[in-house]
Amino acid sequence: MSAAKNRNFDDGYYRRFYGEDGVHDDDRINHLATAVHHFAAWWGTPITSVLDVGAGMGMWRDWYVNHHPEVKVRSTDISKYACETWGHELRDISTWKPRGQYDLVISHSVLQYLDNASFTQAIANLASATRWLLYLEIPTKWDYENIVDESSTDMQVYQRSAGWYRKVLSPHFQQVGAGLWTPHNGILMYELEAAKP
Numbered sequence: 001m002s003a004a005k006n007r008n009f010d011d012g013y014y015r016r017f018y019g020e021d022g023v024h025d026d027d028r029i030n031h032l033a034t035a036v037h038h039f040a041a042w043w044g045t046p047i048t049s050v051l052d053v054g055a056g057m058g059m060w061r062d063w064y065v066n067h068h069p070e071v072k073v074r075s076t077d078i079s080k081y082a083c084e085t086w087g088h089e090l091r092d093i094s095t096w097k098p099r100g101q102y103d104l105v106i107s108h109s110v111l112q113y114l115d116n117a118s119f120t121q122a123i124a125n126l127a128s129a130t131r132w133l134l135y136l137e138i139p140t141k142w143d144y145e146n147i148v149d150e151s152s153t154d155m156q157v158y159q160r161s162a163g164w165y166r167k168v169l170s171p172h173f174q175q176v177g178a179g180l181w182t183p184h185n186g187i188l189m190y191e192l193e194a195a196k197p
């Protein structure tokens with residue numbers, strides 16, 4: 001079991017952080033998913049398959065089902081409650097290596113719950129599953145201290161530096177920006193379009 005500090009991702013958790021003043025909602029995911037989907041098309045790598053890891057209430061999955069029903073979407077979560085309530089496969093990304101690859105892999109606000117060793121394994125598993133793009137959101141220690149709203153954000157997480165995260169990610173991915181990463185054999189980016197690998 002890799003989830004931070006033995007967290008229980010139950011009904012209370014989702015009500016607390018995804019209620020009225022929660023971290024994000026369908027409306028905000030609509031903006032983000034639209035942008036990511038269209039950026040992929042701009043780069044010439046249209047999205048035909050999606051893996052959402054730690055899907056929670058399933059907002060990304062629902063966006064794809066509603067806007068692009070032709071896209072194959074698979075959603076997973078470590079929480080039995082989330083899987084039963086919102087229809088995901090029960091998987092721990094630190095121990096589950098998906099078979100095959102997906103054009104877009106999503107890990108939205110999930111990996112701050114994993115300890116260092118589990119995080120490193122999870123990134124290797126996500127890398128093996130990513131054909132073109134990984135959308136990754138993980139607040140860093142600096143973000144928790146300077147940006148996030150403590151009243152609506154779960155602070156019982158691992159807080160690590162951006163440098164630490166980049167060190168684990170860089171053997172697998174090139175950072176594109178805005179939460180997007182492409183595998184080293186993924187999208188060929190113009191030099192000023194992405195960070196130097």
Ligand SMILES: C[S@@+](CC[C@H](N)C(=O)[O-])C[C@H]1O[C@@H](n2cnc3c(N)ncnc32)[C@H](O)[C@@H]1O
Pocket residue numbers: 002003004009053054055056057058059076077078079082091092093094107108109110113114
């Ligand atoms: C903050 S919620 C984010 C939910 C969703 N991705 C979103 O952004 O709306 C974190 C989710 O990560 C899941 N999670 C935590 N550790 C996990 C792991 N090791 N493998 C898969 N899911 C995990 C939790 O069960 C929870 O649903």
